[in-house]
Amino acid sequence: MAVFTPIELSDISNWIATDFDIGRAIDIRGIHGGIENSNFFLDTEKDGKKYEYVLTIFERLSAAQLPYYLELMRHLANKGIPVPKPLENINGEILFSLKGKPAAIVSKLPGLSRLTPEARHCELVGENLAKMHLASADFQRAQENLRSLSWWQKTVPQVLSYLSNTQKELLISELATQEQFFTSEAYASLPQGASHCDLFRDNVLFDSQDASDSSQDQLGGFFDFYFAGTDKWLFDLAVTANDWCLAENKQDLDPVRFKALMDAYQSVRPLTDNEKQSWPLMVRAAALRFWISRLWDFYLPRDAHMLTPHDPRHFENILLSRKAI
Incomplete structure (x- = not known):
């Protein structure tokens, strides 16, 4: 959630007042973190009350791609899954244009991130991820994960020149392994549906009655x-x-947190035998995906306000750890 397209209050005041039924815009603040879109906290005031939203300007996704994401959030929110719900304008639309780019406004979830999670947090995430998967089973839209195998195959050649020989060997070897896995019968038969694909700690909020006692946290949402x-x-x-x-050590799986996440997930949606057998390769695929994207963002960055690319070595180390499972 960086800021590539700066927005001032004066840029949106009239738009908010005329196109929405949420009162007048009183403040807008850029959100630090992330690397894809321009994100802002948007505050409005109506009938003496303050309301909070998140405004996103999409920098890479096209207007043709965006209905999948926005309709998925609306679908999940309508099923009681704690996710941001897209805001409609007075014409019932949820996708807009701002400064010549696609934009959306969504509800702001309660709570704060727990960047050093305990087993309790992993349990809440696992349980609600499974609930989200089941709730998405009847979602009618389909759109491929744009950062899956075909994107890896296109991106790896662009970053190889920046790597040491050892890193090149690891990256090329793991990509070949995943190409074989992704074309296997075992992979084809795995259950699928709408997936978040980026459920990191900074994409989850916990609602706490006592900020000093995380054991009382409840899930605020994804x-x-x-x-x-x-x-x-x-x-x-x-x-x-x-x-x-x-x-x-920031690379191996912690047994306590891992058990909490997996047990909670499977209490809602038990894994199939094929999923259990496919886990070692899939957890490597997940590490590879983020190593490639962080290499891309680190060595081929875009200009942005408040943008600090992540160190790609983090997921290189995670991949090495998962290969040893």
């Missing part, structure tokens, strides 16, 4: 669905585990 796609649910779970269940 957000930032703009990497979502129709994918294997096991991949979504693997992406989540690779971030939420890290040990203190």
Whole structure:
């Protein structure tokens, strides 16, 4: 959630007042973090009350791609899954244009991120990820995960020149392994549907009655669905585990957090035998996906306000750890 397209209050005041029924815009603030879109907290005032939203300007996704993400969030929110709900304008539309780019406004979830999660947080995430998967089973739209195998195959050649020989060998070898896995019968038969595909710690909020006592946290919700796609649910779970269940060395899986996440997920949606057998390769696929994207963002960055690319070595180390499972 960087800021590539700056927005001032004066840019949107009239638009908010005339196109929406949410009162007048009183403040807009850029959100630090992330690397894809321009995001802002938007505050409005109506009938003496203050309301909070998130405004997103999409920098890479096209207007043709965006209905999948916005309709998925609306679908899940209408089913009681705690996710941001897209805001309609007075014409019932949820996708807009701002500064010549696609834009959307969604509800702001309560709570804060827990960047050093305990087993309790992993349990809440696992349970609600499974609920989200089941709730998405009847979602009628389909759109491929735009950061899956075909994107890896296109992107790897662009970053190879920046890598050491050892890194090149690892990257090329793992891509070949995943190409074989993705074309296998075992992969084809894995359950699939709408998936978040980016459920990192900074994309989940916890609502707490006591900020100093995280044991009382409840899930505030999942957000930032703009990497979502129709994918294997096991991949979504693997992406989540690779971030939420890290040990203190920041690369291995912590047994306690990992068990909490997996047990909670399977209490709602038990994994099939094929999913269990496919786990070692899928958790490597999840590590590879983010190593490639972080290499791309680190070595081929775009200009943006408040943007700090992530160190790609983090997911290189995670991939090495998962290969040892």
